[in-house]
Amino acid sequence: ATKITVLNWQGYGTDEKWALEKFKAKTGIEVVHDYFSSEPEMLTKLRTNPGAYDVVLINSARTQQAANEGLIVPVDFAGVPNSANLSPELKDHANLKFGGKTFGVAWVWGITSLAIREGDKKPESYAALADPAFKGKVALFDDAVTGVAIGALLSGQDMNNPSDLKAVGDKLKGFKDNVKLLWSSEDQWNKSFAAKEFDLSVYWSGAAVRSKRNSKLPVEFVVPKEGGIGWLDNLCVPASAPNAKAALDFINYMIDPDFYFEWATKVGAPASASAAAMEKLPADDLNRVIHKQAYLKTMTIQSALPDDRREAFNNLWQEVKASYAG
Amino acid sequence: MPADIPVASTGTPSGVPARRGIPGSVATIALLLPSYAWLLLAVFLPLCTMFVFSFMNATPMGKTPIVFTLKHYQAFYTQPYLVKIAWDSLLMGFWATLSCAILGFFAALALARATTGRVRETLLILILLPFWTNGLVRVFSWTMVLREGGFLDMLLHSVLPDAGSIGFLYTRPAIVLGLVHGYLPYMILTCYIALVTIDDSILEAAESLGARWWTILGKILVPLALPGLTTGAVLTFVPVIGAFMEPRILGGRVGVTMGTVIEDQFTQAFNWPLGAALSFTMLAVVLAIFATFSGVLRRNSGAAA
Amino acid sequence: MTNVKINSVAKNYGQVSVLSDITTQFPEGSFTSLLGPSGSGKTTLLRIVAGFVTPDSGTVSIGSRNVTNVPVWARNIGMVFQSYALFPHMTVRENVAFGLARRGIKGAEARSQIDRALEMVRLPGFGDRKPKQLSGGQQQRVALARALVIQPSVLLLDEPLSALDRRLRQEMQVELKRIQRETGLTTVFVTHDQEEALALSDQVAILDRGQIVQMGVPTDIYEKPKTRFAAEFLGDTNFLTGTVSARIVTLSDGTAIRLADAEVAPSDGQSVTLAVRPEKIRIVEGVADAEPGLNRLQARVTAVIYAGAALTYVLTASDGTPFKIFAQNTTGTIIPEGAQVTLTWEPKHTILLQDQA
Amino acid sequence: MTNVKINSVAKNYGQVSVLSDITTQFPEGSFTSLLGPSGSGKTTLLRIVAGFVTPDSGTVSIGSRNVTNVPVWARNIGMVFQSYALFPHMTVRENVAFGLARRGIKGAEARSQIDRALEMVRLPGFGDRKPKQLSGGQQQRVALARALVIQPSVLLLDEPLSALDRRLRQEMQVELKRIQRETGLTTVFVTHDQEEALALSDQVAILDRGQIVQMGVPTDIYEKPKTRFAAEFLGDTNFLTGTVSARIVTLSDGTAIRLADAEVAPSDGQSVTLAVRPEKIRIVEGVADAEPGLNRLQARVTAVIYAGAALTYVLTASDGTPFKIFAQNTTGTIIPEGAQVTLTWEPKHTILLQDQA
Amino acid sequence: MIALGKFYLLAILVFLYLPIIVMMAMGFNDSSLYELPFHFTTKWYVALADNSQLISSGINSVVIALITAVVATVAGTMAAVALGRRVIRGKSLLQLLLLPPIAIPWLITGTAMLVFFFWTGIGRGMHALILGHVALAIPYVVLVVGTGLQTIRADLEEAAMSLGSTPVHAFFSVTLPLLAPSILGAALFAFAVSLDQFVISYFLSTPGFTTLPVQIYSAIRKGFTPEINAISTILLLGSMAVIVVFAVFARPGGNRDKR
Ligand SMILES: Nc1ncnc2c1ncn2[C@@H]1O[C@H](COP(=O)(O)OP(=O)(O)OP(=O)(O)O)[C@@H](O)[C@H]1O
Ligand SMILES: Nc1ncnc2c1ncn2[C@@H]1O[C@H](COP(=O)(O)OP(=O)(O)OP(=O)(O)O)[C@@H](O)[C@H]1O
Ligand SMILES: NCCCCNCCCN
């Protein structure tokens, strides 16, 4: 039997047991997983383990970098019939293009924005993160790019290329008295929220659905007036994939509306890049409510960052965190 | 047989006898080789590689052209907030090491003086056993204990139902507590090794000369256990400075240390050269501290009247 | 007044009685040796005086003060341990200064006292060495200086010389005695070595299984042991058994031994044990008559042991008893093994023991 | 033939010469003691014979076999260590069986040999104990049995008795000598204790700084030391210095000392050192004339040391030399301190030393 | 004083075991988010039985820890014997070299290993994990065994040689049995070092081969369920049982002398 290896975040759709069983029943392909816990680590794993992976999940902000390094190959959409259902804004998103070719199949998208404890006043702006009403009750996502994006949105700049980093830093440092902790995983977020350690937080849209639906946490996802931070995750085939054909079969299955319906309703998922899949959900489904299709037109999606900008973001975020600790 | 065949001179007071054939040095090398070859391959060569990385402009894994530079060693100068983080980390290391030293020294003393035989062996194993559970799980369990409304509060409220919360999760003391928990057994072990060799009669002699327990402690036990305390301090202080799990999980907002900065460089920012340069710089600082410290100690113990 | 009084002291460890009802005194300025086999309780008694061990019952006083419940550090004793117990991390001066500092004596005053103490033990100029840089004998003297400098009420020594080699040991004995005389310190000394005890002490106490079986001045203890145990423990002894009749003891082979005039003879017909010290006996080759008034015994030489200054003859007496005599190696002539010899000694050196034969 | 020959053996550690050009022989069946101060190289020499140390030059043969490059385990030596070195995890039987097993002797044959060895050291019935359950003397005997049972060519003993107390030590000396006689083993014995060396040995070698300074039978070594070092090392000695003239040595105060007839006198006018053993000297209270032909010296008693069987008088001779004499405690009468005394001894006990005065 | 000492040790044990007990308790608590109040359940143990990934990584951990303990103990003991019994030039340097594996943050060592193993073709996987774990455990073994060796007199080996043992036989028949308690202690230490190691394992494990700490580390991102408490509890109690069995039945050195 053919076997493929998928490199992804743990518990992020591709490794659902029921799905893999169905996929195997359908195609005879067995799927095993390896996980990463940060995007640079994903790239390192690709680089240091040629031939180990057949499918890899890449945030579209990293796709061009991976393509540039020759780690992934362009997608042969002929092998992915379900791609016909993909929203065109996503399927052909600029982030996925490199040298005129598309290197990834848009899979899911989501928004990083605010989550608030049910019953509290819904924030209208990211400025709520500095509101004394939330003193010691705020959690931030410990990620430089997200952090800078919020600071940029709040200071009215382009989140992918803010011109005034100092202003970004000042905005972020202004949250100091409110920040209780910096979360780095959804699990940590759930447990802390359950323990009532914070009320207002930067959070992921899909995760908010899972928290509410599966963990029964009283959380509401809010996109304030500055807008959310959009991201698009795509599935790619590494250049060294031993089973590129089977990999495409798997990717095709991953954007199948049937799979998505089950994933989103049983487990909780971000928004599918497949319009058909989204439509399969009931209209009042939480997932559909949060991930309004309209956002696709207006929302800024995280884009690739040149090395020096990335380094500047990292250093700024480090400086901001140091100011929180001091 | 001629009398003057040169034989490798390996005689020692403890005795490596004359042998025909294999000279003693070959046997010595054969004994040392597995360990040191292993360390060379698995630790020293990789670390050397990392040391070379620390002079590169970027992690030599992507497409970025590699240029050798000293810029990462200037980070403390170009990013002044790092100095503050380093200072806080050193302070945290100091408090964790001091707490370990105090708690561990007395535990070792109690082991060496108040227990014997089987009881002592059992206690030593019991002290080691928490290490057999995952460090992450242990630290995570501490959050359960320390958070507001956690086990500590529950315990308090079972005695004083109306008391407020004494939970101190997401504070520096919480980080120190977690670190002390993780490194205490090393300190106990090294102090214990130093303390068991102290002869009872030395303590009795001090007592017969009029010394009370605090004098015996300060003038006899601590100085004699100093080698153990120092080893324990190195085994605690150095890894504590580099710790990132405990600060992240127990420190919340205040959990920003050199360890987390370095970890971020490796896992988030993908700036290995900077991470390595920061590590080696911290290591140098720590070694300098220990060198100064032990120099001062040596001078003091030599000059005290 | 710094005499030490021990009154009805007893000590048990669990079921084992280590000391039972000891009452004794170490007068001011006296040098007392505690002698006894291993496990007889010497160390325990000393440690009770020092305060390391609390007696189960009884009292200890130093001078006029009952110290039974006074902790060690408040007793003002000087103690020298078998292993010296010098503080290895301190120099000689620091070791000696330790007890002074406890008494608040520092600075110039301390320095001069330390200098004096080091001079007394003949180690001036060694102050800056660490114990490891000293020979055993020197370490021993530092231990002594450390104990003396605090001007203790009592000096306690637990086998301080046993780790030294013979030559050094002899030197240290002389030194110790000199210092004790000079300071006039009440001293209690535990030793395994009978010669050492006899040479140094004003009084010797012999312990056996937790009891003092005999105590007195050295010559009394040596020349007039009361029991076989005491006689045997303190030096070599020859034992003879026989039956008393009119102050004469007749051995199994008919040899008659006269008792010393000073002895109160037991009633006739009683079986008794006699002791004769090997050095009191004169040896003559062949069968010879004794000078009148001397006791006489025939014997055969089974072995001669040469030890330089002295010869030991191992013999079998005519009644079959093994005998041993010491002869000073004055002339260098040696009676050969196998020779028939005549042994003579004065009746006053015949010791009548109290044990039942 | 199991005599041991050492030929031009030298050993250095780094720059330090520990043994320099030693040539000697331990004849078959002989008992040789190596005597010398600490650090003189006794242990090193013994360990060279055992094979634990390889000499830098020279050869060692056992019997007709040059063993210089033969490893320890193939030399068939028996060794007894100062600390006994019993295997603590094995019983007495297992300890004794160890060497037999190495020689392939097991089962019933081993059992009977072990039994015999344990009988020889008088420990039958102790086979199942662990070393910890034995007293020091018993452990020592097990160590001996373990070394003897393998029927070694040579028995090497490195201060095996020094950890024992005096009484036990004396017993073990007798035992050791008995066993050595019975087995007829060539034995080399290292000791610090001169009396022990004299009592046990057929020959004694005195080592000083890596060289054998004198070697011979015990009486020769003791009665005729060649140097001040040898005289002093082997027992107490009194030294006198003076100027020779016609076989008479005149001391600084004019006292005339006659040399022994056997001595070859040095040329007149030369300054010499004489030695007189303390036990050879007779002491008389007051100023007395000597019997004709005896040497005579006036002195004053400075101290008397009582040691039971013997008395030691510490004196100052008329020429100011410190003197020491031993008097057997035969009568129990003691000359008091401060008394003026006359010392006499036979000229044949006056030893002329080879050192320059 | 002795009573005070024992009381203090008890307090230290309470401190050391407090989070361990919490860990065990939470394995029986109903809430997957570790919420209080406590509701007893065994469902996590039931779930664990089904979680083949956690179980297989647990087994991998134990296997690696066992291999590490054996290899590091053998190699480390050899080195300790050489350092403790032989004259070696540069001995203090060799001893100093034992410190970096302990002292340098594992994160750096781990990354360094990953890169180095990748470049040299050693790669990742079980062999790489063993390579890394053994290297980290060796210094502890050398320290513990070296300390034990100091208490065994060298003349015992000499005595054995004088009775006909070769140095090798002398070591195995005399020194080794006496050293056994220290060696056992060192092995326990090495086992613990390996079992708790996640940073290095994280870098060196492969898709097909991970260890429990790696699973736990990843789970922190995904969902850290009380199943992890359950398997940790099982592992700890299992280890305790093994130690107890070892202590009772196979007490080397002391042997089975009936007193
Ligand atoms: N702490 C203790 N617990 C139990 N028994 C003890 C203790 N201390 C001493 N003993 C026992 O008390 C007895 C007397 O011991 P002590 O040390 O006084 O003897 P000693 O005469 O000094 O002997 P040695 O000459 O061997 O030093 C011994 O049988 C010893 O085993
Ligand atoms: N391995 C060695 N390295 C350097 N010097 C050594 C060594 N072994 C012995 N020595 C030196 O050689 C000299 C002779 O030592 P040896 O042990 O033979 O003396 P010894 O006569 O047995 O002394 P002791 O009576 O103290 O046992 C000493 O000065 C000692 O320090
Ligand atoms: N539990 C896995 C969640 C992965 C979410 N990816 C979000 C990327 C945001 N930068």
Ligand SMILES: [Mg+2]
């Ligand atoms: Mg004692």
Ligand SMILES: [Mg+2]
């Ligand atoms: Mg020696």
